[in-house]
Amino acid sequence: MAGSRTLVLLLGLSVLSACSPYVYNPEITGFSTGVAAVVSSYQTGRQAVDAIVAQRQVAAEIAARARMTLLPGCTQREPSGTPPRLRDCAIVTFGATAVPAPTPAQQALADAAPAFNALNAYAASLAAVASAADATALSQATQSLTAAAGGLAGAVATLHPAAAPAGALVTSGGSLIGQGIALYLDQRRLAALRSTVPRLDPDVQILGQTVRAALLEIHLLQLRQLDRELLRDSAPLEAATVGRLSAAAYQSKRAAVAAEVAAFNQARAADPAATVTAMVVAHRQLAAALRDNAGQGLAVLTTVRNFIAAAAQLKTAIGAAAKAPVAGNM
16 A cells, blocks of 8 residues: 555656756756846946946046036045945035936936846846755745745836736745655746746836846947047048058057947947847746746747847947947047
8 A cells, every 4th residue: 555655656746747847947047147147238338337427527527627626525534424424525526515416327227227136136046946956955045036026026116116016926835755855846946936937927028128228228328439439539540641650659549449340340239129028038938838838948948048149249248348448538
């Protein structure tokens, strides 16, 4: 009798193992890698936009020979107030009492931060659940996934209040007595993923709108900046007096323009909108595969790989544009 019960248990676990989330482990890990690249692009691009804005401000002050002063915070050595903080120390135009307010582009990028943070935490927690090697790691991963799911819904509520957050119930529940531990862990992983990914798919679609808008803003500003650089630095080489340059000066200017051309072409080749669309489609296919258990591993993996490639290209392009020299006169 005991042998019969054992056989039934093993047969049941064998059937369940066909639904193992390890079928989708590469896809989930790849999705997380792609999201991390998208988040990195945003972070690098946001810093680049700050640098462009600051340089434009400096250029305007130099052109006007503006009278400058230091903010009072430059004499503060220790935090003060409640809560204790250090006041801003910066050089500003005379009469100003604070650092310049962010531009509309800077403010829009700052406002988009919750979307990127939430997606990053969510994708990382999915990967942690899929790769959890034991019950303890899986419990910790599902707790993180629960928190990340709440964060995703919270970001939707903040950024798109008209949209109803999908919410999620993450569970890795179940019990096991005696046998089939590896298969049991597979089913707990699967339970956590199936209860989360499909439910949160609408949230990912909604936050994709914010992510797309922020990355397009960065992309446009960088392309404009690179275009300014090209026009400024190529002018001496186009002039009829170019022959008066020394060989060293000519070589230096030509090398600078060649580097800017390369950065410009690389930036133009990246497509933030297509990258975000690839992210959204990859998540939708993964959600459908987990929900329906339709054995769509190859299709999902192909979509995720396309997303990874697009995200990597975008990350490289934004990084290259950020490293390009900033024009001194804009």
